[in-house]
Amino acid sequence: MPGLTPLTASTCLPAATTSWRPGSWSWSPMVKPQDYSSDQDRQRTLARILAALPAGTPILVSACLLGEPCRYDGRDNGLPAVLALADRFILCPICPEVAGGLPIPRPPAERQGRAVRTAAGEDVTAAYRLGAAKALTLARDRGIRLAILKAKSPSCGRGQVYDGTFSRRLVPGDGVTSECLEAKGIRVFTEKDLPSQGR
């Protein structure tokens, strides 16, 4: 039945039966000089995909978009347009940063080339990679081929991320989890690609 997996701390983690193991996903370099399609193209494409999906199809979703207060500052990014998808689909929430072992709250971090660091210079790349691997395992375990993740995040962003200078400047690129999922054939969109949201 379509619906929403209950949002508890444990639902931000893959089930205990997942097949993830260290080294099961190999890290690839970060920002690809990739030609991302236009905003309108992405919105049209996502609309087409959603219209064609059978009811009850599982979709991976950033937990913060579903109201889980898992952001670095302990807040959420709950969005009615994302929650409304639960009327037709099974939404599987994950917060890759929490799944990777980071606490709530935590210092904000940004991608800097292949690494992810906080403004104070702490290297948190390993936690981001672990979270990405767990998101991939969750998706595979549940047969998920589509993800709707939070725009601009160093984990979940797709197409644009902050440039690593903590000055709110955006550059082309993906968050660590989005990059991992896309590399393994799982289509990643953001909430900005949903109809009426805009970028």
Ligand code: SF4
């Ligand atoms: S954007 Fe992704 S990593 Fe950041 S709080 Fe939301 S779900 Fe977690």
